[in-house]
Amino acid sequence: MPLYTVTTSDGLLSAQQRDVIAAELVRIHTAAMNVPANFVHSIFPTYPRSHAYVAGERSAVSSIVGVIRAGHTPEEKTRLVQSLWKMFQEKTGVSDRDLAIALQEVPASQAMENGGVMPELEREKERS
Amino acid sequence: MPLYTVTTSDGLLSAQQRDVIAAELVRIHTAAMNVPANFVHSIFPTYPRSHAYVAGERSAVSSIVGVIRAGHTPEEKTRLVQSLWKMFQEKTGVSDRDLAIALQEVPASQAMENGGVMPELEREKERS
Amino acid sequence: MPLYTVTTSDGLLSAQQRDVIAAELVRIHTAAMNVPANFVHSIFPTYPRSHAYVAGERSAVSSIVGVIRAGHTPEEKTRLVQSLWKMFQEKTGVSDRDLAIALQEVPASQAMENGGVMPELEREKERS
Numbered sequence: 438m439p440l441y442t443v444t445t446s447d448g449l450l451s452a453q454q455r456d457v458i459a460a461e462l463v464r465i466h467t468a469a470m471n472v473p474a475n476f477v478h479s480i481f482p483t484y485p486r487s488h489a490y491v492a493g494e495r496s497a498v499s500s501i502v503g504v505i506r507a508g509h510t511p512e513e514k515t516r517l518v519q520s521l522w523k524m525f526q527e528k529t530g531v532s533d534r535d536l537a538i539a540l541q542e543v544p545a546s547q548a549m550e551n552g553g554v555m556p557e558l559e560r561e562k563e564r565s
Numbered sequence: 566m567p568l569y570t571v572t573t574s575d576g577l578l579s580a581q582q583r584d585v586i587a588a589e590l591v592r593i594h595t596a597a598m599n600v601p602a603n604f605v606h607s608i609f610p611t612y613p614r615s616h617a618y619v620a621g622e623r624s625a626v627s628s629i630v631g632v633i634r635a636g637h638t639p640e641e642k643t644r645l646v647q648s649l650w651k652m653f654q655e656k657t658g659v660s661d662r663d664l665a666i667a668l669q670e671v672p673a674s675q676a677m678e679n680g681g682v683m684p685e686l687e688r689e690k691e692r693s
Numbered sequence: 694m695p696l697y698t699v700t701t702s703d704g705l706l707s708a709q710q711r712d713v714i715a716a717e718l719v720r721i722h723t724a725a726m727n728v729p730a731n732f733v734h735s736i737f738p739t740y741p742r743s744h745a746y747v748a749g750e751r752s753a754v755s756s757i758v759g760v761i762r763a764g765h766t767p768e769e770k771t772r773l774v775q776s777l778w779k780m781f782q783e784k785t786g787v788s789d790r791d792l793a794i795a796l797q798e799v800p801a802s803q804a805m806e807n808g809g810v811m812p813e814l815e816r817e818k819e820r821s
Contacts, residue, residue: 440756440793442700444570444608452743459746474748478793480700480756481744487580488609490587492602500568500608502632504758504795514675515682522677533680537568537606539632540675547770547796549778552789554771572698572736615708616737618715620730628696628736630760642803643810650805661808665696665734667760668803 438548438555439466440504441479443525446497447486454528455481461524469517470509476550491534500537501525507542508558514540566676566683567594568632569607571653574625575614582656583609589652597645598637604678619662628665629653635670636686642668694804694811695722696760697735699781702753703742710784711737717780725773726765732806747790756793757781763798764814770796 441462443455450458463477489498501521509517521538525531545555569590571583578586591605617626629649637645649666653659673683697718699711706714719733745754757777765773777794781787801811 438793438795440758440795444610455744455746456749456751459751460749462746463749475790477746477748478754478756479746480740480754482610482700482738482740483744484608484610488583488611490583490590490605490607492605493584493588493591495584495587498606498608500606502568504797511672511674514672518675518677518682522680534603536678537566538677539566539568539671541632541669541671541797542675543795543797544767544770546767547774547798549774549794550792552778554774572738610738612736612738616711616739618711618718618733618735620733621712621716621719623712623715626734626736628734630696639800639802642800646803646805646810650808662731664806665694666805667694667696667799669760669797669799670803 438504438506438543438550439470439472439477441477442502443479443481443499445481445483445499446489447483449497449499450481450529458525458528461528465517465520465524469513469520470505478550496535498535498537499525499529499531503540504543505540506548506555506558507544566632566634566671566678567600567605569605570630571607571609571627573609573611573627574617575611577625577627578609578657586653586656589656593645593648593652597641597648598633606678624663626663626665627653627657627659631668632671633668634676634683634686635672694760694762694799694806695728695733698758699735699737699755701737701739701755702745703739705753705755706737706785714781714784717784721773721776721780725769725776726761734806752791754791754793755781755785755787759796760799761796762804762811762814763800
């Protein structure tokens with residue numbers, strides 16, 4: 438972890454924008470969460486145009502859902518979400534109304550990346 | 566929040582059905598959870614036909630996954646899930662076998678919508 | 694539950710591979726978690742090629758996210774994740790670097806499948 442899923446309307450992001458956002462996800466996550474870059478996975482699925490809504494009205498909603506390892510403080514997670522929000526808006530111009538970001542925590546024992554079950558965050562901190 | 570992701574097989578829903586379901590998500594969620602309509606986001610991704618299974622057999626599974634703010638009672642969440650189930654079946658005719666619905670809770674401090682980190686549910690209740 | 698979402702790059706999996714993986718998800722999950730097969734739902738969405746990254750570099754990431762009923766032990770969940778990992782690599786040849794798997798737990802009271810809210814795991818164990 439983390440696994441970031443950045444979902445946007447088909448055609449919203451250019452390849453270059455995706456490249457930049459993927460690099461920014463690595464930069465922001467490794468800085469905030471102290472995780473090596475090669476654990477940062479991101480996927481950019483698209484949905485067909487006009488397949489999203491705000492308050493029941495069609496709108497090109499973008500969402501970022503990050504599945505992260507449990508154990509960070511609320512302050513760390515709030516700062517991470519705020520950094521992601523700012524970055525995504527700077528790179529895309531998407532409005533406040535059309536963006537939703539959430540972090541979902543998963544205990545390290547029930548996730549695998551790079552071939553291994555990740556250590557719990559506390560244990561890792563003690564080691565370093 | 567909430568962010569509802571309604572995933573269906575390509576071609577299952579018409580544009581009109583999506584419009585109706587998106588409106589119903591707003592109606593049901595705002596009534597059950599006491600949230601303003603403009604916080605209700607929904608995305609309707611599709612998957613290629615024959616890309617879903619029940620019990621290992623190809624079947625046009627539909628799923629609704631709602632990322633909601635943590636803090637509601639189990640009774641409120643059960644009622645919400647049941648309302649969503651009933652509504653989706655009424656609007657689509659999808660069978661019990663082909664539908665799965667789950668609510669995932671995220672603490673308000675690790676999510677953003679409409680440009681701000683949401684208040685915790687308890688604090689908000691005290692204020693109102 | 695469970696609801697497994699197996700996300701891959703467009704064209705990575707053949708129909709036959711999806712069939713085999715869906716059957717394996719049922720076999721592994723029912724054995725590990727003691728759930729009837731007809732509760733095992735799986736969806737295989739695809740994303741457009743070049744829409745995923747590891748460490749900021751384009752890479753054909755595959756992910757398996759399982760939404761499961763809360764209440765299993767950490768050991769059970771770790772074993773499940775490891776079995777899924779091994780199976781997926783055997784069937785696809787995807788590298789350690791390009792795979793991410795996580796289990797997300799949802800209390801039974803806030804999910805529905807096959808037309809009913811699922812019983813809590815503890816209560817069910819007592820009954821059986």
